[in-house]
Amino acid sequence: MPTADAPLRILIAEDQAMLRGALAALLDLEPDLAVVGAVGDGESAWRALQRLAPDVLVADIEMPGLTGLELAQRIQRHGLPVRVVIVTTFARSGYLRRALDAGVGGYLLKDAPPEQLAQALRRVHAGGRAIDPQLALEAWSEPDPLSERERQALRLAGEGLDATQIAARLQLSHGTVRNYLSEAIGKLGAGNRIEAYRLARQKGWL
Incomplete structure (x- = not known):
C-alpha cells in the first residue's frame, strides 16, 4: 500500500479537458495518491506510460488515437507493469467483457463517488479488482459473437x-x-x- 513517502503514481487518460482536470484535482487530494500525468488521447497515454512508468492508468474508453480498451490490450501485449482502471459513461456489458479480457483491474462509471475511485485505485494496485457489481453480473449473460x-x-x-x-x-x-x-x-x-x-x-x- 502506498504511503505518504511513496504515493501511488497515477496517469489519467481522458479526452474531455474539464473532466481530466477534475479527476486530477480530486485524486491529488488523497495523501497516498499522486497524479504524475494527464493526457487527452490514447497515443499520448501510450507514450506517457513508457516515459512516466505510473503504477495505475485511469482511462476513458472512447478517446482519439487509441480507445481505453485498445490501450489496455497494448499494455497487456507488451507486459507493462501498470494496472488499468477504466472510468467511463458506458454501462455496457460488452465493454466490460473486453476490458476483463485485456487484463483491466477496475471498471467504474463516471457518476461513481470520487472516494469510490480512490478506493478502487488502491485495491487494483494491490492486485484486486474493482468492478461495478451490476455490470459484473451482466457481463457474462450475452457472449460477444464477433472475432x-x-x-x-x-x-x-x-x-x-x-x-x-x-x-x-x-x-x-x-x-x-x-x-x-x-x-x-x-x-x-x-x-x-x-x-x-x-x-x-x-x-x-x-
Missing part, C-alpha cells in the same frame, strides 16, 4: 469506409474483408453492415 477481425472491419465500416478502403487499412484482400463483414452481419442478425455496426456498438462489442 477481432470482424470487429475491426465493422468499426471501419461504421466510420464510412467501403470494403476496398477497409482492405487497404487492415492490409487484407477485398474478398476477405467482405467475408468478415458478411459474417458479422449474420452473427448479429442485421440487415446490412451499418445496422450491424449500430447493434454491436449498443452491446459494447466495438
Whole structure:
C-alpha cells in the first residue's frame, strides 16, 4: 500500500479537458495518491506510460488515437507493469467483457463517488479488482459473437469506409474483408453492415 513517502503514481487518460482536470484535482487530494500525468488521447497515454512508468492508468474508453480498451490490450501485449482502471459513461456489458479480457483491474462509471475511485485505485494496485457489481453480473449473460477481425472491419465500416478502403487499412484482400463483414452481419442478425455496426456498438462489442 502506498504511503505518504511513496504515493501511488497515477496517469489519467481522458479526452474531455474539464473532466481530466477534475479527476486530477480530486485524486491529488488523497495523501497516498499522486497524479504524475494527464493526457487527452490514447497515443499520448501510450507514450506517457513508457516515459512516466505510473503504477495505475485511469482511462476513458472512447478517446482519439487509441480507445481505453485498445490501450489496455497494448499494455497487456507488451507486459507493462501498470494496472488499468477504466472510468467511463458506458454501462455496457460488452465493454466490460473486453476490458476483463485485456487484463483491466477496475471498471467504474463516471457518476461513481470520487472516494469510490480512490478506493478502487488502491485495491487494483494491490492486485484486486474493482468492478461495478451490476455490470459484473451482466457481463457474462450475452457472449460477444464477433472475432477481432470482424470487429475491426465493422468499426471501419461504421466510420464510412467501403470494403476496398477497409482492405487497404487492415492490409487484407477485398474478398476477405467482405467475408468478415458478411459474417458479422449474420452473427448479429442485421440487415446490412451499418445496422450491424449500430447493434454491436449498443452491446459494447466495438
